[in-house]
Amino acid sequence: MRIAKFIANSGFCSRREAEKLIGDRIVKINNNLCLHPSETVNDNDKITIGKQTIKLQNTIRLWKIYKPIKYICSTKDDQNRKKIFDLIPKDLPRMISIGRLDFMSEGLLLFTNNGDYSRNLELPTKGYERVYRVCINGQIEKKDIEKINKGIKIDNINYNKIKIKIDKLDKTYTWIVAKLKEGKNREIRNICKYFSWNIVKLIRIQYGPYKLGNLKEGKIEEIKVIKYA
DSSP: OHHHHHHHHTSSSOOHHHHHHTTTTOEETTTTEETTTTOOTTTTSSSTTTTEOOOOOOSOOOOOOOOOOTTTTSOTTTTTOOEEEGGSSTTTOOEEEESSSTOOOEEEEEEEEHHHHHHHHGGGOOOOOEEEEEEEEEOOOOOHEEEEEEEEOEEEEEEOOOOOEEEOOOSEEEEEEEESSSOTTTTTHHHHHHOEEEEEEEEEEEETEOOOTTTTTTTTTEEEEOOOO
8 A cells, every 4th residue: 555545544634645744754664764655555564654653544434513604624724713623522533524614604524534535525526416505695586596507607617517496585585505516616605706696604414425414513423434435
């Protein structure tokens, strides 16, 4: 197994981050400096990152958390904002987040102890569907929804394979359900901004086969892995 994959599967960090650690010259194999991410290792090798010895996680574990608004999906922040990792109990193993939600978005966020599983769920080529419920201030035109569902280009960026439907509406708010597979950065927010839709709430309720369900805000729960669903 390649060293970068070994580190990712240990749950220490993602494969990309592992490659950076190797480039920073802080990864050792059997007390010898690792010089390239392609170096191979096995279960009998001693892998260290700095002073920490890394063990392979053979069992893939998965957790879901209800991310509140005004939390960032990062371990560090120069602006001293609240971090989603602050909500994870200290007795749980090191986790890797699967995808992200922006600062003002809430809802389903997945974590795993396995870098390969995280990468598999994130890859655009896998086409895992993300489902969101979005509350918009005021009413919206059905013709605009039809434009979005056919595919739309905004600021030279193509947004394809989006499915939006009205879920609930009254005189004040319109709730829509948005389903997408590409997962471009701030995709729903960019589309809403283009049509001058003012977002009140944006909640992710599903990621691939995994659903938010009745999980309460700020809570975390271990769930059964649907391996490479």
